[in-house]
Amino acid sequence: MADHATRPDWEVTNQVxxxxxxxxxxxxxxxxxxxxxxxxxxxCERLHEAGRTVGSAQxxxxxxxxxxxxxxxxxxxxxxxxxxxxxxxPAWHELMRLAIGQETHALAWNRPEPxxxxxxxxxxxxxxxxxxxICCPISMTYAAVPVLKQDAxxxxxxxxxxxxxxxxxxQGPAHLKTGATVGTAMTETQGGSDLRQTQTYAEDNxxxxxxxxGRKWFFSVPHSDVFLTLARTGxxxxxxxxxxxxxxxxxxxxxxxxxKDKVGNRSNASSEVEFTGAIGHLxxxxxxxxxxxLSMNHNSRLDIAAxxxxxxxxxxxxxxxxxxxxxxxxxxxIDQPIMQNVLADLAIEAEAAAWxxxxxxxxxxxxxxxxxxxxxxxxxxxxxxYWITRRAPAVVTEALECHGxxxxxEENPMARLYxxxxxxxxxxxxxxxxxxxxxxxxxxxxxxVDVLRAELMAAAGVDRRYDAALKRLEGELPEMMRNxxxxxxxxxxxxxxxQGSLLLRFAPAAVVDAFIATRLGGSWSGQFGDLPPAVDAAxxxxxxxxxxx
Numbered sequence: 001m002a003d004h005a006t007r008p009d010w011e012v013t014n015q016v017x018x019x020x021x022x023x024x025x026x027x028x029x030x031x032x033x034x035x036x037x038x039x040x041x042x043x044c045e046r047l048h049e050a051g052r053t054v055g056s057a058q059x060x061x062x063x064x065x066x067x068x069x070x071x072x073x074x075x076x077x078x079x080x081x082x083x084x085x086x087x088x089x090p091a092w093h094e095l096m097r098l099a100i101g102q103e104t105h106a107l108a109w110n111r112p113e114p115x116x117x118x119x120x121x122x123x124x125x126x127x128x129x130x131x132x133x134i135c136c137p138i139s140m141t142y143a144a145v146p147v148l149k150q151d152a153x154x155x156x157x158x159x160x161x162x163x164x165x166x167x168x169x170x171q172g173p174a175h176l177k178t179g180a181t182v183g184t185a186m187t188e189t190q191g192g193s194d195l196r197q198t199q200t201y202a203e204d205n206x207x208x209x210x211x212x213x214g215r216k217w218f219f220s221v222p223h224s225d226v227f228l229t230l231a232r233t234g235x236x237x238x239x240x241x242x243x244x245x246x247x248x249x250x251x252x253x254x255x256x257x258x259x260k261d262k263v264g265n266r267s268n269a270s271s272e273v274e275f276t277g278a279i280g281h282l283x284x285x286x287x288x289x290x291x292x293x294l295s296m297n298h299n300s301r302l303d304i305a306a307x308x309x310x311x312x313x314x315x316x317x318x319x320x321x322x323x324x325x326x327x328x329x330x331x332x333x334i335d336q337p338i339m340q341n342v343l344a345d346l347a348i349e350a351e352a353a354a355w356x357x358x359x360x361x362x363x364x365x366x367x368x369x370x371x372x373x374x375x376x377x378x379x380x381x382x383x384x385x386y387w388i389t390r391r392a393p394a395v396v397t398e399a400l401e402c403h404g405x406x407x408x409x410e411e412n413p414m415a416r417l418y419x420x421x422x423x424x425x426x427x428x429x430x431x432x433x434x435x436x437x438x439x440x441x442x443x444x445x446x447x448x449v450d451v452l453r454a455e456l457m458a459a460a461g462v463d464r465r466y467d468a469a470l471k472r473l474e475g476e477l478p479e480m481m482r483n484x485x486x487x488x489x490x491x492x493x494x495x496x497x498x499q500g501s502l503l504l505r506f507a508p509a510a511v512v513d514a515f516i517a518t519r520l521g522g523s524w525s526g527q528f529g530d531l532p533p534a535v536d537a538a539x540x541x542x543x544x545x546x547x548x549x
Contacts, residue, residue, distance in 0.1 A: 016325040016406075019318060019546065020060055024126055025051025027546035028313060030351045035122060037506055038362040040115030043107070043122070050102050050123050054130035059098070060413065063131035065091035066267035067416055073259050073271075084256045085171050086223040086269045095134045095267075097167040099127050100179065105138040106163040109145050117365040118358055121306040125354070128307040129314030132420045133267030135307055137181040137221045143299035144182040144228060147239075147292060151283050154241055158226055171223050173245045183224030183244075185216040185273065186293060192217075193433045195230060195237065195290050200275060202231040202240060202282075210240060210282060212253070212275040222256050222271040228293060229280070236287030240280035253278030264419030297428050298381055302360055304424045305384040308392040309353035311424075315399035315417050316346045320544040322403050333402075334541055342398065342529040344540035348514050349395050349528070351507060352499040353388045359502055360384055375451040379441040380498070386434040386488075387495030389425040396421040398528045435487035438494070442481055449477075456497050459504035463512070466500050469520040473497055496520060510536050 025031060025047045035041055053059055069089040077083050103110060104127055107120040120142065128135045141162050148162065149155050161180035168177045191197025200214025212231050219227070226243050246252050257272040284292030320343050323333035333339045360380040367374035400407040400414045407414040425431060442448050456470055473493055480490040496519050503512045514535045518524050531537050 014327055016322050018057070018060075019321045019548065020055065020057040022055040022546060022548040023048055023051040024055040024129070024314075024317075024546070025122075027051070027055070027317070027548065029347075029543050030313070030354050031122060031125065033506065034354060034358045035115075035118065038115055038118045038358060038365070040119040040122065042113070042115065043119035046102065046107075047119070047122055047126070050104075050126050053098055053102070054126050059095070059130050062091040062095050063267075063413070063416070064411070065089055066095060066131065066133060068410075070266045071259060071269040073256055073269075075256065082251070082255065084222075084251050084254060086256075086259075088169075088269075089267075092134065092267055093167070093169045095131050096137075096169070099123075099134055099138055100167040101165050103165050104135075105141040105181075106145070106165070108142070109163050110165075115362075115365060117361045121303065121358060121361045124303055125306045125310035125313070125357075128310040129317075129417075131267065132307070132311065132416075132423075133265050136265065136268045137183065137224065139300060139303045139307070140184055140220065140224075140296075141180075141182040143296045143303060144184075146299065147228060147283065147296045148182075148241065150292075151241070151281070154281060154283060158241075161225065171245070173247050173249050174225055174243060175247065177225060180225035181221065183219065183221035183227035184293075184296070185219040185222075185227055185229040187218045188215065189217045193429060195293070198230045198232060198237050200229070200231040202233050202238065202280065204233070205279075208281070210280050211277040212240060212242065212280050213277060215257075215272070215274045217272055218260070219256075219271045219273045220268075222254065222269060222273060228283075228296065229275075230289045230293060231275075231280070233282075233286055237289045238282055238286050239284045239289035239292035241283050242278050242280040246279065263422070264416075265423050266419070298378065299364075300428045301381045301385040301434075302357070302364065302377070304428060305353075305357040305381070305388045306361065308388045308424045309350065309357045311417060311421060312346075312350040312353055312388075312392050312395045315396045315414065316343070316350045316544050317546045318414055318417075319343060319346065319399035319402035320541065321546055321548075322406070323541070324545045334545070337537070338529065339402070340537040340541040341531050342402065343544055344514065344535065344537040345518070345528040345531050346395055346398055347540055347544035348511055348518075348531075349391055351511055352503060352515055352519075353391065355502040355506060356380075356384050356495065356499050357388060359498075372447070372451050372454070375445055375448050376455060378445060379438065379448045379452065382429075382434045382437045382441065383491055383495050383498065385424075385428070386431060386438070386491050390431065392424065393421040394526075394528070431488065435491045436484070438491045439481065439484065439487045452494065452498075456501050459501040462504050463516055465516045465520060466504060469497065469500070469516075469522075510540055514540065 072087045074085045104123040108116040164179035166178040168179045202210040202212050253276045255274045260270040326333045363373040363377035396417050480486040
């Protein structure tokens with residue numbers, strides 16, 4: 001009888017090798033050019049190191065484990081004492097150690113030189129494609145630094161810890177730690193994004209501290225060493241810096257009610273909590289807490305835009321890698337014209353997203369020396385945050401479809417990207433909130449419209465189609481700015497035009513032609529695979545395949 005185990009038709013064939021053990025920075029067709037264009041090339045060695053780390057099989061396995069074995073709440077110890085600790089799989093801690101060790105949270109603050117914000121955002125971009133859950137505490141720690149610096153005493157206490165490159169997994173008092181992370185607890189059940197409805201209140205202890213009482217519906221990273229929150233005082237809603245633990249090692253009046261069972265971002269803990277006299281320190285002007293908190297949100301929103309563009313890049317890389325190695329109908333998927341069109345279109349979307357996000361980080365780098373750059377960063381942050389996070393789920397869904405059924409299993413990293421993709425559109429303000437912020441910024445920030453116009457005009461005269469789209473926008477802009485119901489359309493049009501301007505100045509001609517012919521052509525469906533015949537889709541698709549040595 002024949003040995004069935006050796007029959008050729010039982011062999012596993014036509015399966016794609018794992019995309020692993022490569023330099024994700026070097027393999028990115030766009031990011032190295034962005035780093036050079038915006039003066040952050042001094043960080044290339046560090047970015048190559050990060051690229052090799054996030055591209056390693058080790059990190060891929062750690063990311064899988066951290067999401068497979070999710071955090072657990074240990075509300076009490078075995079004696080019945082309330083401790084409110086979060087237990088993580090060791091993979092989470094190792095990922096945090098690696099990312100913080102590369103200063104993904106603090107490079108811009110530790111090396112404040114030209115291009116520093118761009119370089120740090122590139123680290124976030126790379127890490128987000130590998131494991132997004134750890135990027136939540138990393139991003140909040142990054143964004144909290146300008147807020148903490150407003151108070152010299154608080155910065156003296158926390159500054160060295162939150163910018164340290166030594167990750168310390170212990171949950172306990174700050175004086176025992178070698179590094180610290182920052183969280184936020186802003187929203188409440190009755191208000192959500194409307195922070196004016198905050199009901200948590202703060203009692204003045206007359207010793208420079210306040211005792212906070214109330215409940216928070218979303219407390220991101222409740223195991224943080226220190227967090228920012230809002231509470232009512234006699235002057236109104238104020239912002240507070242609250243340590244997670246008291247000097248004696250006890251929990252600081254923060255009772256975790258439960259952890260959120262989230263769709264994605266599962267390796268990271270999010271929670272509902274009750275403040276039971278948590279000791280906090282007022283930061284910023286009393287009664288102006290929302291404004292103080294929003295100064296952190298500005299950096300967070302930019303970080304979200306960079307993160308989502310990194311998520312898109314990873315999804316496109318996985319799809320292109322799959323198409324390069326998978327055969328169907330007698331040839332490789334990447335050699336089939338319809339797949340080439342889809343992959344090329346996905347790659348254009350990811351490239352445009354990256355240029356927009358990093359242009360605004362470049363503005364952040366220059367804002368101290370240039371009022372126009374400050375204004376561009378201010379009004380551009382919500383534009384980029386809205387548009388890039390809205391496009392990320394579409395990109396990830398299409399990239400998953402490129403894999404067929406192979407992409408729809410939890411062992412495939414595409415599944416994790418799919419679960420993650422919708423989150424950033426919600427985090428730090430959902431779509432309507434963000435678009436209304438764009439509308440307010442244009443109306444209230446003197447010179448904001450002129451700054452946007454100048455940025456768009458920087459590419460005028462190069463492509464007649466772009467010039468025609470710019471003329472249409474100029475004609476429609478006044479009416480869209482007057483009509484709140486048009487806030488999404490306004491934000492979308494500004495985002496697309498900013499992307500077109502950047503691509504005209506920095507991207508290869510084939511990318512520019514494809515983007516303008518579709519996104520600015522007046523009849524774009526918003527779906528992928530709609531590139532016209534004149535576009536060299538084959539070349540663009542092959543450019544998206546990550547080079548693995």
